Amino acid sequence: MTPWLLVDINLPLDRFTLSVKWETSGPALGIFGPSGAGKTSILESIAGLRRGARGTVRVGGETWLDSARGIVRPPEGRGVGYVPQDALLFPHRDVLGNILSGSGRARRSGAPRVDPERALEVLELRDLRHRDVSGLSGGERQRVALGRALCSGPALLLLDEPLGSLDQPLRRRILPYLLRIQEEFAVPTIYVSHEATEVTLLCREVLVLEAGREAARGRPEEVFIDRAIFPMARAGGFENILTGRVVEASRSVATVELEPGTRVTVAAQGQSVGQDVIVAARAEDLILAVHPPTGLSAQNILVGEIREIRQPGGGDGGIDEDGGQVVVVVRVGRLGVPLLATVTAQACRQLALAPGGRVHLVCKANSLHVLATR
Amino acid sequence: MSPLLISLKVAGWVTVLILPPGVLLGLLLARGGFRGKSLIETAATLPLVLPPTAVGYLLLRLLGRYGPLGEPSLGFDLDLLFTWKGAVLASGVMALPLVVRTARVAFEEVDPRLEGMARTLGLGRVRTFVEITLPLARRGLLAAAILGFSRALGEFGATVIVAGSIPGRTQTLALAIFNDMQIGHDSEAMALVAVTVALAFAAVFTVEILLRKRPDVA
Amino acid sequence: MNLSRRVRAAAAFPGILALALAWAGPSSAPAATPAARAEIAVYAAASLRDVLQELTPACEKAIEARLVFNFGASNDLARQIEAANKADVFLSADETWMDHVARAGLVDAASRRSLLSNRLVVVGASDSSLTIAAPSDLKSAAVRRLALANPEAVPAGKYAKAWLEKTGAWTPVADRVVPFPDVRAALAAVESGGVEAGIVYRTDAAISTKVKVLYEVPAADGPKISYAVAALKDRPQAAAARRFVSWLAGPEATAAFERSGFIVPAQAP
Numbered sequence: 093m094t095p096w097l098l099v100d101i102n103l104p105l106d107r108f109t110l111s112v113k114w115e116t117s118g119p120a121l122g123i124f125g126p127s128g129a130g131k132t133s134i135l136e137s138i139a140g141l142r143r144g145a146r147g148t149v150r151v152g153g154e155t156w157l158d159s160a161r162g163i164v165r166p167p168e169g170r171g172v173g174y175v176p177q178d179a180l181l182f183p184h185r186d187v188l189g190n191i192l193s194g195s196g197r198a199r200r201s202g203a204p205r206v207d208p209e210r211a212l213e214v215l216e217l218r219d220l221r222h223r224d225v226s227g228l229s230g231g232e233r234q235r236v237a238l239g240r241a242l243c244s245g246p247a248l249l250l251l252d253e254p255l256g257s258l259d260q261p262l263r264r265r266i267l268p269y270l271l272r273i274q275e276e277f278a279v280p281t282i283y284v285s286h287e288a289t290e291v292t293l294l295c296r297e298v299l300v301l302e303a304g305r306e307a308a309r310g311r312p313e314e315v316f317i318d319r320a321i322f323p324m325a326r327a328g329g330f331e332n333i334l335t336g337r338v339v340e341a342s343r344s345v346a347t348v349e350l351e352p353g354t355r356v357t358v359a360a361q362g363q364s365v366g367q368d369v370i371v372a373a374r375a376e377d378l379i380l381a382v383h384p385p386t387g388l389s390a391q392n393i394l395v396g397e398i399r400e401i402r403q404p405g406g407g408d409g410g411i412d413e414d415g416g417q418v419v420v421v422v423r424v425g426r427l428g429v430p431l432l433a434t435v436t437a438q439a440c441r442q443l444a445l446a447p448g449g450r451v452h453l454v455c456k457a458n459s460l461h462v463l464a465t466r
Numbered sequence: 467m468s469p470l471l472i473s474l475k476v477a478g479w480v481t482v483l484i485l486p487p488g489v490l491l492g493l494l495l496a497r498g499g500f501r502g503k504s505l506i507e508t509a510a511t512l513p514l515v516l517p518p519t520a521v522g523y524l525l526l527r528l529l530g531r532y533g534p535l536g537e538p539s540l541g542f543d544l545d546l547l548f549t550w551k552g553a554v555l556a557s558g559v560m561a562l563p564l565v566v567r568t569a570r571v572a573f574e575e576v577d578p579r580l581e582g583m584a585r586t587l588g589l590g591r592v593r594t595f596v597e598i599t600l601p602l603a604r605r606g607l608l609a610a611a612i613l614g615f616s617r618a619l620g621e622f623g624a625t626v627i628v629a630g631s632i633p634g635r636t637q638t639l640a641l642a643i644f645n646d647m648q649i650g651h652d653s654e655a656m657a658l659v660a661v662t663v664a665l666a667f668a669a670v671f672t673v674e675i676l677l678r679k680r681p682d683v684a
Numbered sequence: 685m686n687l688s689r690r691v692r693a694a695a696a697f698p699g700i701l702a703l704a705l706a707w708a709g710p711s712s713a714p715a716a717t718p719a720a721r722a723e724i725a726v727y728a729a730a731s732l733r734d735v736l737q738e739l740t741p742a743c744e745k746a747i748e749a750r751l752v753f754n755f756g757a758s759n760d761l762a763r764q765i766e767a768a769n770k771a772d773v774f775l776s777a778d779e780t781w782m783d784h785v786a787r788a789g790l791v792d793a794a795s796r797r798s799l800l801s802n803r804l805v806v807v808g809a810s811d812s813s814l815t816i817a818a819p820s821d822l823k824s825a826a827v828r829r830l831a832l833a834n835p836e837a838v839p840a841g842k843y844a845k846a847w848l849e850k851t852g853a854w855t856p857v858a859d860r861v862v863p864f865p866d867v868r869a870a871l872a873a874v875e876s877g878g879v880e881a882g883i884v885y886r887t888d889a890a891i892s893t894k895v896k897v898l899y900e901v902p903a904a905d906g907p908k909i910s911y912a913v914a915a916l917k918d919r920p921q922a923a924a925a926r927r928f929v930s931w932l933a934g935p936e937a938t939a940a941f942e943r944s945g946f947i948v949p950a951q952a953p
Contacts, residue, residue: 141582141586166591167582168587174586180577196588529878530878531809632861648763649834
C-alpha cells in the first residue's frame with residue numbers, strides 16, 4: 093500500500109542541513125525534538141514556505157514537491173492547514189473573519205466540509221466570534237488559529253507546538269480540544285512538539301529529530317522509553333501515560349480501572365463514572381519498594397517486575413558509584429506499556445534492584461493527573 | 467481657471483496616475499530580492515535628489531521637436547509641452563520617488579509571514595495582496611498618496627520648463643506666486659502663498675497622524 | 685568583504701564629483717587684466733548677454749575695473765536692486781523699469797541715458813514652414829503656441845504685446861501665448877520646437893543658429909524700444925561705474941552694438 097505521506101527533504105539551515113526521509117500512513121504523526129532541531133523547518137517545507145527545500149513531498153497521492161522533475165507547487169495549491177507556534181492571526185479581521193479566511197478553498201477543494209459553526213463550538217469560541225483578535229489571550233489565539241486551519245478544507249494539518257506557548261494549566265485545557273478535533277474532524281495531522289506527553293497522547297507515530305537528522309522513529313510509547321531517546325523526552329517533561337475508565341467518583345477522588353484488576357485512585361476533577369480518561373504520572377513521582385509497603389498515605393500501589401535498569405552513561409547491569417538518577421523500567425500486570433520510575437543510584441544499590449526482581453510502585457493520588465476525558 | 471483649481475487638477479491627476487506604479491514599485495522593493503534591485507532603487511530615488519530644473523530640462527529635450535518623443539520621431543504629437551498634461555508629467559516624475567518610498571515602508575511593516583499564512587490558506591499571490599497586504603498597509607499607502615499629492619501641488623522647477631506658466635491653463639499656485647512676484651503684485655502673491663501654506667499644512671498634518679504608530683496593545 | 689566593497693563604492697563618489705566639476709569647469713572667464721582692482725556689478729537685460737560679454741576684455745582694460753554681470757529680465761533685475769542694492773550699473777531693456785528704480789531713489793540721475801534701441805522679430809524653428817507676412821498671419825491655425833517673454837512684466841514681452849495690440853492682432857492670439865521668464869527663455873522655446881513661433885529681439889535671433897526670422901516688425905508698427913542705462917547711487921565704485929556708462933556710449937561699444945543688430949540713436953551732443 094502506498095504510504096499516504098512521503099517526505100524526503102533536504103534543506104540547508106543555519107547550523108546544519110535538515111535531511112529527513114519519512115514515509116507513513118498514520119493519521120496522526122508527531123515530530124519530536126529539542127528546540128532548534130529543525131522541526132518547524134520541516135513543517136514549513138511541507139507547507140511550501142521554504143524556497144530552499146529540495147526533495148520530494150507527496151501527500152495523499154498528490155505531488156507537492158519533486159525537485160528532480162522540477163515540480164514545486166505553490167503554498168496555495170497544497171491544501172495545508174498550518175497552525176504556527178505564534179498563531180499568526182490576521183490583525184485586521186475579527187475572530188470569525190480569521191476563521192473564515194480559508195473558506196474559499198474549503199468550498200473549492202471538495203474535501204468534506206468542516207462547518208465553521210461546529211468548529212466554533214468545539215473550540216469554545218462562539219462567544220468570541222466578533223472580538224478583535226488583538227485582545228485575545230494566548231490560549232484563545234491558539235484556538236482561533238486551529239479553527240482557521242480546520243475550516244480551510246485542508247488535506248493535511250500541520251500543528252507547530254500547539255501547546256508550546258501556553259502555561260501548564262492552559263495546556264491541560266487545550267489538550268482536550270486537540271483530541272476532540274482529531275475525533276470529530278479526522279484530518280490527517282502532523283504535530284510538532286518538544287513535549288513527550290503531548291506526542292504520546294496525540295500521535296500514533298513519532299519521528300525524533302536531532303540536529304536536522306532522524307534519531308528514532310516508531311510508536312511514541314516505545315520510542316520515548318528507548319534508552320537513547322528517554323533523556324531527551326525527560327528534558328521536555330516525560331510522564332507515564334495510562335488509559336482507563338472511571339468506576340467510582342466522589343468529591344475528592346476518583347477510581348480509575350486501567351485494566352481488569354488494576355485500579356488507581358486519582359485526585360478528582362469532576363469526573364463521572366463511565367468516563368474514559370487518560371492519566372499521567374511523572375517518573376520522578378513513582379516510589380519503589382522491594383517489600384509490600386504498609387501504612388502509607390499514598391493511595392496507589394502497583395506490583396510489577398523490573399524489566400530493565402538504566403543509568404546515565406554506562407551499559408546495562410552494572411551500577412555506577414557516582415551515577416545520578418537511575419531509570420527503572422517496570423512491567424505492571426498486563427498494561428500495554430511499561431512504567432518508568434527514576435531513583436537515585438544510591439537507592440538502587442541499597443535496595444539491590446536488578447532486572448527480574450519484583451517491585452512495588454507507589455504513587456500518591458495527587459501525583460496521578462487526569463490529562464483528558466473522552 | 468484659477469491657479470488653485472489648476473493646482474488641484476494637476477495634483478489630483480498626478481496622484482491618480484502615479485499611485486498604481488508607485489505602490490507596485492514600493493511593493494517590489496519591499497519584498498523582492500532580485501538582481502538589479504539597487505539600480506531600480508536608485509532610479510526611483512533620483513528625481514528626489516536631482517534639481518527640478520534638471521528634470522524639467524531632460525523632459526523638454528525628450529518631448530521637444532528634435533527629441534526621441536517629439537512629433538517627427540513618433541509620427542504623432544503627444545501634445546504634452548505647455549499643456550496641463552505636461553504639468554502632470556513633470557510633477558508626476560518629481561513626486562514619484564516620494565510615493566515609492568512611503569509605499570515601500572508601508573509594505574515593509576506588514577509581516578511577510580502573514581502573507582505566507584494566507585497562501586497556505588489557499589489564497590494566491592494576488593488575493594493575498596488584496597485581502598491581506600493592502601488592508602494592513604492602508605494607512606501608509608494613504609500617506610503615500612497624500613505626500614504625492616502635496617509634492618505635486620508644490621512643484622515648480624520642472625513644471626515651469628515643461629508646461630510653462632500660462633495663466634488659466636498651466637499656471638499653478640507655485641507658478642502664479644512667481645509670476646505675481648515678477649510683475650510686482652506683492653499682495654496677490656502673498657494671498658496665494660497663504661493658500662499654499664494652508665493646503666500644505668493640512669496635508670502634512672494628516673500624513674503625520676496617519677504615520678504615527680498605534681500604541682501596542684498587550 | 686561586503687564592507688570593503690561598500691567603502692570602495694563610497695570612495696568613488698568624490699572622484700565622480702571631481703570629474704563633474706572639472707568638466708563643467710568655470711565659465712569662460714576673461715584673462716585677468718593686470719590692472720583690475722575695482723570690481724563693478726552690472727545688472728543687464730538678458731538680450732545684452734552676448735554683446736556685453738564680447739566687449740568685456742576691451743572694456744575692463746579701458747575703465748580699469750573688473751566687470752561682474754548679472755543677466756536677467758529687466759523686471760527681475762529691478763526688483764533685485766530694490767530689495768538689496770548690490771548693483772553698480774543697471775542696463776534695462778525699457779525706460780519703465782529704470783523709472784521704477786529711480787522712484788526708489790537708487791539711480792544716479794546724472795549718469796542716466798537712453799543707450800540703445802532694438803527691433804522685434806517673429807521667429808520660428810530653422811526648418812519651419814510658416815509664412816508670416818503680416819501680424820494677422822499669427823492667427824493661423826499653424827501657430828498653435830506663441831512664445832513671448834512675460835507680456836505683463838518683461839520689456840520684450842510688453843513691447844510685443846504693444847505691437848500686436850496696435851495692429852489689432854492681440855485678441856485672436858492672446859490665448860495661444862506662452863509666457864516665459866525672459867526673452868532668452870522664449871527664444872529657447874522656439875529653438876526646442878516646443879512652440880511654433882515666438883517674438884523676440886532681432887539681436888536674439890541673430891545669435892541663434894536654430895531659429896530663422898519669419899518677420900521683422902517695422903519700426904513704425906511697433907512701440908518705441910529704448911534701453912536705459914544708469915549708475916546706481918551710494919555705491920563704493922561710483923567712479924568706475926560712471927566710467928563704464930560713458931564707455932558704453934563710446935565708439936568701440938557702439939560699433940559692437942551695431943554689429944549685433946542693435947540700433948544706436950544719434951547722440952545729442
